[in-house]
Amino acid sequence: MGTVRIFVASSAELKKDRDDFRNFLSVENDLRHEKGVYLELVQWEYFLDSVSQTSKQDDYNNMLKSCDIVICLFYKKAGKYTQLEFDTAIKQFNETGAPLIYTYFKEPDANSNPAPDTNNVAETDPVEIENRKNLESFKKRLEDLKHFYTRYTNFDNLQNQFGTQLKILQNSGFGKLQQDVRNERKEEVTNYINNVININTASVAGSNNVVIQGVTDSKITIINNGVSEEYKNDLSEIKNLLKTLALNTIQVDGRDINIDNVNDSNFGFLMGRVSKSKALPDKLKDDLITDSNKWMISLQLALKSKGISIKSSNNKIDGGSIFQHFGWLIEAYLYKINSPAGQKPTLRRLSFLAEAYQSSLRFLCFVQLSQVLQLKKKPDNPPPAINEFIKLEKSQLATYDYSNLLLITTDLLKGSEPFMTEIVKFVEELSDTGSDLYTTNLFLESNRYKLINKEIKEDEQLPELLDEYLTALVYWLRKLIFISQYKMVSIMDIKLEYRLGEIVHFEHVYGELNGAFGENSEDDEPLDNTATDTMTASDTDLRTTKSIEGVYTFNQSILLLKDKNVDSGLDNIGDPDSYLSLSPLIIDQSVYSTKPKQTPEIYFYAGMDPLKRQYNYNYFRNELLVYENELVKSNKELSVKEINSNEPVLDPLYTQLDGLLKPFKIRNK
């Protein structure tokens, strides 16, 4: 069976019990070691409510995650940080099945330790009063979960109770015990997490916090400075409450939301994050994708339904031919998933899956935002969400809520003809909290969040999570299959061709991802004069200049064409509704180089640094940081300043950004 790591934590007042417990385990080890079981005691001296929330918090969490059993001993107090760590342990258990948590409250009877003095000096001491109040509050919450804590009167009592647990451990085996406990307590734990944990998180995060604790069809439970209140499930009520409190943010599912960003289009969506399960929908769970090829076949079939046939040779699926139809931002991660590094069952693979999801949302947001930025009539009061997006800080980028931004921007575009009409229907379905799409979004989002916060371990549970995440991602991408009807192209330059007596033409020098700019192969012969019908699509795409009569698009821009084919898409640019410029939200760094470049290099908007007067871009292949003490050296950023001494060609980009974004910026008060 091996080693069972036991973490014992208590406040200082129970030091003796803790020491006695250590001795007890030592004796138990002597008894059990011949049976191949070793109980390793990992002792934490104090609960962290007595120390500041600095690096020790991380140490505690890491220690916790490495243990199999956590024993928490309470007596006279249960401070807010203690509760926070308890909640961390519960969440960890919920996700991974470990550690098993045993909570013991010391309640001495008349014959043993004196009961807490509630009628004496302690009655008047505000600290004691507060401690008692917190303890009772904590106990009451745990009482609702019955199984979570046990009372003990003295150490012998504790020893007997825990000894019983150890016997179960020995007889059943730790793995089975763990799974049994997990199954038994799943509902209570889920309820606890959904209804309780946010309270603790909120109350610790700061004062004056308003937290959505629970949501039903008719009611919303809000914790306002630790006090639980119920309101009608109605946006206006919430807004009134905040107005009364002179606040403009509300915490939903661990995220602060500016109430001005909430309207009828996303209110239900956000509230659902509190009330709905974040597990994979059963429909998907029953049909998990476990085969490395099955997921590509699924996408291939989805493309076929959109009129895109993917040829395969020698019964081998060509992933590249499939992925290229999902747009540059997404296909980068789809390739990574299939790379040797991505095929191992590691957190890295999970990060590639998660980024494929995130980049799909990002892409949709850019499509919508580009239209918003280009509206002839700018909104008089642009939603703060756009200002927040514009002013994203580097630390915020990884966890930025693109789902919500998508809803907000789609709502803003109501009343105008959307470029990508399919997004409207997609958002409608996404906003329906009863839909599988919504639940899948919750699953993808929450696990991505946990990954970033290092809450997911590389253990025996990970492979299953990977399969679930892949299944969810494929479902998600199938819903987004309409993206395949659009093609991106980078316009490097537009040259005027106009001579006396001729019709004006505009020669567009363009490039596609991994292709070459402006190489005209009309005069080229294949090396051996092979007939053209045996050439691949890549051969016939060599011609990357297009002379168009009378019309031009945007220079140094990434265009999204309303066409499956770049060549025919460019033929149609006489119709201004046939393309959308995604720049400057997505840019091609190659077109800004002083030296002529051969192929596009893609960056996307990643926020700004107002103090430095600088806009930031991230490389489209950047990866998430998933391991401790690890830097992803390959991640690249591009800064666009007002004056770019090393690359002066970026100066106009800054001017463009400033001009386009200014109407949507809100001054900080």
Add this chain to the structure above:
Amino acid sequence: MNLPASPFKFLDSYQQGDRDVFFGRDKEINDLYNALSGVKQLLLYGPSGSGKTSLIECGLRNQFSDADWFALTIRRGRNLNESFFKTINEILQDKIELDEKGLPKEKRINFGQTIEALFSELYQPIYLLFDQFEELLILGDEAEKIEFFTRLNQLVRFKVPCRVILIMREEFIGYLSEYEYLCPSLFQHRFRLEKMGKKYVKEVIDGILTTPYYHAFFIVENADALSKAVLDRMPKQEIELAHIQVFFGELWNRALEQRKGDKIPKLHPGLIKETDKLEEVLNDFLKDQIEKLKPKYGENAPLEVLVAMITDRDTKLQIDEKTLQKDLDSKGVQLQGYLAELLADLTKARITRDIKIDDDVKYEISHDILARVVGQNRTQDMKLRQEAERIYSVIQLKDRTSFLSADDLKLLLPYEKFHTPEIKTWIADSEKYNKAVEQKELVITRKRLRNIRGLLFAALFALVVAGVGLWYATNQKKIADKNLANFKIEQAAKDSIRFNELYSRANTILKEDAQPLEILDSMKSINFVYDTASKMKWMRKAIDSTTRATESKQSMFDSTQKMSDLRAKK
């Protein structure tokens, strides 16, 4: 007792895992990454030993996620085009059918299609590193080069995530220009790696002495002083990174010798000798190793073997054992012991390395810079032989059935001791031939001389006769000229009389209102043979005035006739 292996890279290039000990090139790594950004084909060049391969394999490599990088290093081998297809086909597990040359049987499969097939297996962007690219230019024939650059151009423009880096020594850059028409992007994107300046060498030395990576291998006493002592041994100009690596290897050896028992070796300033020179370290190393091998293999053999592994431009060659043996035999090199053992010892000493190409094992010198040092260490005899070979290569362009000229023979004279039997035979035959030709020419010359003498005499006689004849002819001409002149004068006088008669008659006729047309014609036809212009002028004037008068008369007559006709009509 086995000595611990040196922790230093020596002449090996730095790889991905060596990032923690790869110092002094941070700026170049960043610059190279930026140079490669947005580019599908890059030319990376620099002096040999500047660390081009390390910059890519370690520096650049660590700039990319392993999900975004799959690099293949391709050397020319027998033929660069074949090597390309064979290398990739190995990874594809022979999915592409190749012919006996190693080229795809299906003609439509070019570089682009091959990389596309590779990408569809790996899903990682491909980086093709054509290392020692100058080998194509030095050793390849024209057809190979044309084919390669044509295919390269196709690959650059193919829509597949693949970047090509051509890595070569800068002294061969010029050879590329004649192929630029086949691949116009050849020079468009290039990156020059310079040797390290003193500032960066210091960074390297300080890095080596302080990095935790090496703590398990040695301790450092007085790092600052040691660093300074090493820098003082550096030449004023730049230096190749390889020298520093080798020098530290040498310091390590000295430290090992000094250590007591099994203690960890200590690097300290005292290890540096006054005679140490960084730029000479490779030379010293090579000489040292050769000296160690001489007792076992013979005086000349080790160096001869190494020289056989380099071209006449001191670049590396890949050569198998059989070819080496043949070369030694042809040069008459006395090898004690077995060649295979010598090669193994050279490899162990890290002077050479063995590589598998196709099914053969070949050997090459471990580093460009060492190849250059080998070249510099050629003995006088070797240099002469090298020069002889160069001359042979020129001369052998001649038709073998023809003979060497005297000039050729003169050129070959100093290299007599290196002549192969074939050359010797050719020389002997040529000498015989030339001698026979000489004799023949002598006979012909004598005969010619005789003929010339005869001709000269005849010419002289003819000259005399001609002289006499000339005098007579001249004299006769004078007489004839005189007679002619007299005749002309007489004739002119007669013509003048006749002319005057005609003129007078013409005027008479004119007075009588008739037209002296026939007379005019006669006047004109008289052939004046005058020698003075003034008389001819007078004659011409007379004709003109008579013509005018005649025309006037004719005109008057015409008018009169017209009036008569009009009167008649009325």
